[in-house]
Amino acid sequence: MSVSPAASVAPSSVLALRERVHARGGLILEAEIDLLRAQGPGGAVGYVLEGVFGDHPDLSAALRLQLVQLWQRQGAWVEAHELAQTRAFEQQALADAPRDAFDAVRGSIAAELGLMTGSGAGFAHSRLEAARLVSPTGLLAETHQCLLRGWITSSIARMLADAAGDLIDGLGSKATLEQMKAVTEQLQARVLFTSIKDIDPATGIGIPRAYASARDAINRAVNRIDPDRAARRKARAHHERGVFFRPLPDEGLAIITATLPIADATEMFEHLSDLAQSLHDETPDGPTVAQLRADILVSAVCRAVDLLRDGKSLPERPTWRVGLVMDLATLMALREGKSELPGIGEIDPELARILAEDAQWQTFIHSPLTGEILDQGSATYRPSEKLRNFIRARDPHCTFPGCRKRSHRCQLDHITPFPTGPTTRANLHPLCQHHHNLKTHAQWQAERDHELGTTTWTSPHGVAVIADDPPPF
Numbered sequence: 142m143s144v145s146p147a148a149s150v151a152p153s154s155v156l157a158l159r160e161r162v163h164a165r166g167g168l169i170l171e172a173e174i175d176l177l178r179a180q181g182p183g184g185a186v187g188y189v190l191e192g193v194f195g196d197h198p199d200l201s202a203a204l205r206l207q208l209v210q211l212w213q214r215q216g217a218w219v220e221a222h223e224l225a226q227t228r229a230f231e232q233q234a235l236a237d238a239p240r241d242a243f244d245a246v247r248g249s250i251a252a253e254l255g256l257m258t259g260s261g262a263g264f265a266h267s268r269l270e271a272a273r274l275v276s277p278t279g280l281l282a283e284t285h286q287c288l289l290r291g292w293i294t295s296s297i298a299r300m301l302a303d304a305a306g307d308l309i310d311g312l313g314s315k316a317t318l319e320q321m322k323a324v325t326e327q328l329q330a331r332v333l334f335t336s337i338k339d340i341d342p343a344t345g346i347g348i349p350r351a352y353a354s355a356r357d358a359i360n361r362a363v364n365r366i367d368p369d370r371a372a373r374r375k376a377r378a379h380h381e382r383g384v385f386f387r388p389l390p391d392e393g394l395a396i397i398t399a400t401l402p403i404a405d406a407t408e409m410f411e412h413l414s415d416l417a418q419s420l421h422d423e424t425p426d427g428p429t430v431a432q433l434r435a436d437i438l439v440s441a442v443c444r445a446v447d448l449l450r451d452g453k454s455l456p457e458r459p460t461w462r463v464g465l466v467m468d469l470a471t472l473m474a475l476r477e478g479k480s481e482l483p484g485i486g487e488i489d490p491e492l493a494r495i496l497a498e499d500a501q502w503q504t505f506i507h508s509p510l511t512g513e514i515l516d517q518g519s520a521t522y523r524p525s526e527k528l529r530n531f532i533r534a535r536d537p538h539c540t541f542p543g544c545r546k547r548s549h550r551c552q553l554d555h556i557t558p559f560p561t562g563p564t565t566r567a568n569l570h571p572l573c574q575h576h577h578n579l580k581t582h583a584q585w586q587a588e589r590d591h592e593l594g595t596t597t598w599t600s601p602h603g604v605a606v607i608a609d610d611p612p613p614f
């Protein structure tokens with residue numbers, strides 16, 4: 142199986158085209174669009190397209206639409222190159238890595254790529270997975286070829302990569318390269334070649350398969366190639382269950398999302414709704430059914446957790462105390478200064494004063510002029526409770542750029558290792574487990590600027606990024 146070669150037009154004649162387009166004030170003719178389409182995407186074609194004045198009054202809507210397609214194919218071509226380069230970077234970085242630090246280096250590679258492209262480590266991780274498959278030497282090399290020609294969209298390439306990853310996972314950890322080749326070849330045979338069948342390789346005329354149709358075809362193909370997949374996906378969905386929290390401080394609300402097996406979710410929702418409905422029927426002028434569901438959920442969960450804890454010896458509830466940062470004048474209601482719950486966000490000063498009276502909240506007073514909070518220090522390795530709480534108020538998140546792991550779930554790292562570096566406010570910062578590992582095992586360096594409160598991170602391959610989440614005020 143291979144993708145037939147593109148019609149080739151001498152690049153020099155493509156470049157001469159740019160001159161003609163330019164001489165016409167950016168107007169391109171239909172025959173010239175045909176020539177570019179037959180050439181297929183690339184640097185020379187991009188150079189001509191860039192010289193086209195897409196708003197030219199003599200350009201018909203039909204030709205403008207053709208130009209959109211040419212640009213879209215350029216985008217696919219760029220994506221193909223980016224994936225190939227991503228793969229090349231990963232291979233070199235792994236080749237340079239010491240064997241004993243392989244896992245940390247893998248995490249480090251995703252972190253560097255995420256920083257360099259501004260996309261975050263999670264997205265970079267999935268790009269790396271796609272690049273291992275969709276690259277000139279990967280198991281989906283033909284998919285890479287089609288992307289390079291602009292014959293498939295990047296979303297189809299991504300779906301094929303995900304599906305191939307699924308099929309390879311399904312083979313288990315002892316799968317041979319031959320087995321992996323067999324499943325990825327079947328996948329491409331069933332989907333890729335039908336996806337490009339309407340495009341004439343000689344002229345480039347035609348449209349790619351629609352997204353939804355390709356998605357269905359990929360699902361069908363994967364289920365044929367690997368009939369056990371449905372059961373496996375169900376098991377994985379079960380594995381991905383969880384409860385997540387997202388604060389909306391501006392509205393004084395927070396969203397709790399629960400991802401649950403569908404049977405559990407349905408049962409729970411029906412119980413909630415039954416009770417809420419019967420309470421609502423008793424007092425129709427009272428809270429709505431939706432509001433009652435919320436009230437019942439809170440009291441049910443809080444009571445159930447206490448019951449579970451009493452019945453079984455679950456671990457103690459962590460004694461994390463919520464910090465509240467405000468200035469003295471605001472606390473005394475002399476002014477309406479800024480108040481914040483570290484890691485959650487700014488809150489209304491009146492609400493802050495109410496919370497400050499509650500013993501569960503630990504209040505940190507800052508100067509309204511500098512935003513500075515008082516310091517505590519220690520000569521021991523383990524920071525005092527007071528110092529830990531201080532750091533959590535100062536740095537609400539892990540100090541790695543873009544990481545939003547809440548400070549109270551992080552470890553306190555000595556920026557300069559103890560005992561060379563002391564256990565002080567200046568030498569401590571919160572790091573999540575993952576970013577702590579990068580610093581300890583993968584040659585990432587952190588440097589804190591005490592004046593500005595910023596941390597500069599330098600990656601093993603020299604990407605330097607300043608994590609400049611502003612201090613509370």
Ligand SMILES: [Zn+2]
Binds near residue numbers: 545572574
């Ligand atoms: Zn982190």
